Amino acid sequence: MADGEDDSSSNLSVSLPRQTLIRGKKRKITLHSMVLRRRNSGQADPAEPPTVQTSTPVSSSVSCLQAVPLQTDITDMAARKRYELRRRRSLQQSEGDGCIMSSSMVATTDERSIGLLRKRIKGDLLTEAQSSLDLPIERYLSDSSIDVLPDEIFMKIYSFLYEGDLLTCSAVSRRFYRLSNDLNLWKILYQGVFEYRIPLYHPEPRKFEFREIGRWRDVVNPWKESFRQLRQGVHVRLGFAHIYEGHSGRKILHFKNLNDAIEHCEQLPSEVEKLVFLHEGMYTSTQLVVDTPLQIIGAGSSRNFQDSVIVDSNNGTTITFVEGSEYAYLGFCTVRYIEPPLDPVRVGNTQHLCSALVVNAFASPLIEHCSFSSTCSGGATVCVKHEGANPYIRNCSICGSDNVGIYITDNATGTYEDCEIARNTLAGVWVKNKANPYFRRCHIHDGRDVGVFTFEYGMGYFEKCDIHSNRISGIEVKNQANPTVVRCDIHHGQTGGIYIHEKGRGQFIENRIFSNQFAGIWITSQSDPTVRKNEIFSGQQGGVYVFGEGRGLIEQNNIYQNNLAGIQIRTGSDPIVRLNKIHSGYHGGIYVHEKGRGLIEENEVYGNALAGIWVTTGSCPILRKNRIHSGKQVGVYFYDNGHGLLEENDIFNHLYSGVQIRTGSNPKITRNKIWGGQNGGVLVYNCGKGVLEDNEIFDNAMAGVWIKTESNPVLRRNKIYDGRDGGICIFNKGRGLLEDNEIYRNAQAGVLISTDSNPILRRNRIYKGRAAGIEITNGATATLEGNHLFQNEFGGLCLASDVRPIMRDNLIYDNHNAVDRTIAKGYCLFKISSCTSFPMHDFYRCISCNTTDRNAICVNCIKSCHKGHNVEFVRHDRFFCDCGAGSLDRQCTLQSETRDNDTVYDSATPTESETT
Incomplete structure (x- = not known):
């Protein structure tokens, strides 16, 4: 044995490293040792596939196995993992003995079967069987022919x-x-x-x-x-029983109909899962009632197989979940109720309202990926009712029914996610009687009634739903209902977006409400909702419409691009409108009429086509701390007995006046800033009234305040300054009480009184004007008491011919009297007036030069330019010299050229707004 091992090692040393040589030493192997190794190895671990297989002896007559080299590449064998098999020396012959084995050690049948098991690979050492060179490879492999079969x-x-x-x-x-x-x-x-x-x-x-x-x-x-x-599931599959039955290798139950499968599951122990696979087909049931944790799931091979797994009924509610079904499940199928043809015998009997699905008290099934429909003309397709009813319905479709889509009532709850509710004859969703469901990401559309209807103390939470194209409003709230609607899209309603009436309530927060045929939100009949942080835009009519004694909090909304008013308040309604942006409307911003009221504060109203805020027909709102600007007409418009309080607002940059008051309107206007108007600050006309106190009125293109056509306002403690025309102009029988005002630095007269007007001016300070302090002309008069007139350019008080005002305790001092000084120096008055102001002095006409009453010539031009002509004194009044202006045929000798620093401007009449 030792000699053989040395020879083998020397042969391998040529091509293999030392470590491989050590592992690859030859060993003699006996059949006996192979059997023992196999027996000791035990059951193979099935987790890892083997890389080397062993063979089982098939005969006990073999007397000797000669060692021969394995016909396998040594290098390849060394690269793979090897088995480590231990020999039991007590059962093996010595190396010098022969290979004869006792017949008592022949492998048994059990040992043969064990021979096919795979061994766990250990280390990198070669096994004795693999390293033995005494056993011919052909003989070794032939002992188990099953191993050589291909996969x-x-x-x-x-x-x-x-x-x-x-x-x-x-x-x-x-x-x-x-x-x-x-x-x-x-x-x-x-x-x-x-x-x-x-x-x-x-x-x-x-x-x-x-x-x-x-x-x-x-x-x-x-x-x-x-x-x-x-x-553990059982199957209901029409015509395929042979797949499940009669096979020893398969233990799956199959039933011919759904009722039998449910009965079988109900008899199972509670710890066994009750699961029914309902395969594609149509199953007509007789009112399935589920009172266990039964799970029914559709099965099929098509992409939308749930449309082909159909459960229907025509003699009662198709599926009902009752108490005991807390952990029940229904999924991936279509459930229908089909109303049977009308029975003539039963005509006139009470109608039976049946549904496709009913969830009763204390039932909380999970229902997903199902379609529900019903042809019953009453009731609802899905009905969830009574306390404790709490289903979880998601990814379902309730479409095309002849009644209500989902009806939730009587303290029921439930979660409804990602469902499509569409094309139903009645409302998509009904919530009633203190029911409080949770809808999330549902698509509710194209109903032939309202989208969501909450009434009779119904509640609910609706989040991220898309509600559109319903024939009536997207959401209707009625009779003390109080839903919460958050981050939903409510649009393209064929009437309105949200309709709240008959003491309805609700919270509507961060929604997008747009493109509805009527108002985005209607609030009426003592309803009191909260409307906060919504975007309300592109309505075919208005944005928010409050009428019929409606109330509510309308706060922090963005309301824009609506065809009518952004917010409309009428008929005794009294909402709170706060911190909104109301802009870019094709009509007015806020319209309060027909005795409407409301607290309107801290809003920004701008860029609207008509008035920023309209107040009319007996209305009396409170408008406080708003920014009303950049409108294409008036800022705030009171007309036809419009009243109210306008307080601490910033009103600026309108194409018309900042504030207009007419036709009996009598608002209180206090502590506002009114500036930048292209048509004046405040216009009071056509019998308008009002109390204007403590306002700042400045930098307007025309007069700071206009009073005309028999109007009679009260102006008290206002500052009217830096106007590009006069401070206050009173025309056409205008009246009014002007008291304790400061009027200064205006381009024209501080106060101009004309054409039969008769105001009272008391304790005013009128100073630093670039024309006269007070001018009275054209048959007007006034009562002047205790006024201070000083540092005005043309003079303190200028009275035209035949003007006789009532005067008491006025102080006129330190005025520049530029008119008198210009005349005294022999200059033409046009030198100080140009074409933009009208100093008051004597003016004449020249008969020789054929001038008319419309032409005025100053006294110095009469003395110089028209010396020796036939002249006529006209009157002492406001004018600019036509001779100096170059409008006569004769060249003025006192004025070298016409200096015009503006267009001819005679305190032109402001533009009046018209109602639409």
């Missing part, structure tokens, strides 16, 4: 076996384990039984998920694992 033959055999047979084969050897776990084998078996195109993940009751092969973690064969998870 294809086994796979062909396995393709005729069932899952039980494959599990048995997998325990035989590592090779059998590997082959019997082939993915394709189990896929074919799986799809033959369950029909699913993708393996179904079912780790626990009520959890079913189709997972692609690559998404199964730590699972080698997903088809086999899914088969294991679903093995």
Whole structure:
């Protein structure tokens, strides 16, 4: 033995490293030792496939095995892992003896079967059987011919076996384990039984998920694992009983109809999973009532197989879940109720309201990937009722029914996710009688009634739902109902978006409400919702419409691009409108009319086509701390007896006046900033009234305040300054009380009173004007008491001919009297007036030059330019000299050229707004 080992080592040393030489030493092997090694090895671990196989002796007549070299490449054998087999020396002959073995050591039948088992690979040492060079390779392999069969033959055999047979084969050897776990084998078996195109993940009751092969973690064969998870289910498959019955390798129950399968499951022990696979087909049931944790799941091979698994009924509710079904499951099927033809005998009897699905008290099934429909003309397709009813319904479709889609009532709850509720004759969802469901990401559309109807104290939480194209409003809230609607899209309603009436309530937060035919939100008949942080836009009518004594909190919304007013308040309604942006509307911003009220504060109202805020017809809102700007007409418009409080607002940059008051309106306007108006600050006309106190009115293109056409406002403690025209203009029988105001730095007269007007001015300070302090002309008069007129350019008080005001205790001082000084220096008055102001002095007309009453000539031009002409004194009044302006045929000798620093501007009448 030693000599043989030395020779072998020397031969191997040429091509192998030392370590390989040590492992590859030859050893003699006896049949006896092989048997003992096999016996000691025990059962092979099926987790790892072998790299080397052993053979079992088939005959006891062999007397001697001669050692010959194995016909295998030594280098290749050394590269692979080897078995480490230990010899029991007590049972082996010495190396010098022959190879004769006792017949008592011949391998038994059990030992032969063990010979096919695979061994765990150990280390890198060669086994004795592999390292022995005494046994011919042909003789060695011929001892177990099954090992030389190719995998294809086994796979062909396995393709005729069932899952039980494959599990048995997998325990035989590592090779059998590997082959019997082939993915394709189990896929074919799986799809033959369950029909699913993708393996179904079912780790626990009520959890079913189709997972692609690559998404199964730590699972080698997903088809086999899914088969294991679903093995306890029973099957209902029309015409395919032969697949499930009569096979020793398969223990799967099959039933001809659903009722029998359910009865079988109800008799199972509580610890056994109750699972029914309902395969493609139409199953007519007789009112299935589930009161156990039964699981019914559809099965099929098509992509949308749930549409082909149909359960229907025509003599009562199709499926009812009652108490005891807390852990029940229904999935991947279609459930219908089909109303039977009308029975003439039963005409006039009470109508029976049946549903496709009913969930009763204390039932909480999980229902997913199902379709429900009903042709019953009353009731609902899905009905969830009574306290404790709490289903979890997701990814379901309730479409095309002749009644309500989902009806939740009587303290029922439930979670409804990712469902489609569409094309139903009545409302998509009814919530009533303190029911409080949770809807998330549902698609509720194209109903022939309202989308979601909550009434009679119904509640509910609706999140991220898409509600659109319903014939009436998207959501209706009525009779003390109080839902919460968050981050939903509510659009293209054929009437309105959200309709809240008859003391309805609710919270509507962060929704997008757009493109509805009528108002985005209607609030009426003493309803009191909270509308916060929504986007309300592109409505065919208004944004938010509050009427019929409606209330509510409308806060932090973005309301824009609506065809009518962004917010409309009327008929005694009194909402709180706070912190909203109301802009870019094709009508007004906020419209308060017909005795509407409301607290409107801290809003930004801008860029609207008509008035920013309209107040009319007896309305009396409170408008406080708003920014109202950049409108294309008026900022705030009071007309037709509009009243209210306008307080601490910033009103600026409107194309018309900042504030207009007319036709009997009498608001209180206090502590506002009104500026940048292209048509004046405040316009009071057509018998308008109002109290304006403590306001700042400045930087307006025309007069700071206009009072005309018999209007009679009160202006008290206002600051009116830096106007590009006059401070206050009172025309056309205008009146008013002007008291304790400061009027300064205006381009024209501080106060201009004209055309039969008769105001009262008391204790005002009028100063630093670039024209006169007070000018009274055209038959007007006034009562002037205790006023201070100083530092005005043209003079403190200028009175036209025949003007006789009532004057008491006025102080007129430190005025520049530029008109008198210009006349005294012999200049033309046009020198100080240009075409933009109208100093008051004597003016004449020249008969010789054929001038008319419309032409005015200053006294110095009469003395110089028209010297010796036939002239006529007209009156003492406001004018600019036409001679100096170059509008007469004769060239002015006192004025070298016409200097025009603006267009001719005679305190032009402001633009008045018209109602629409």
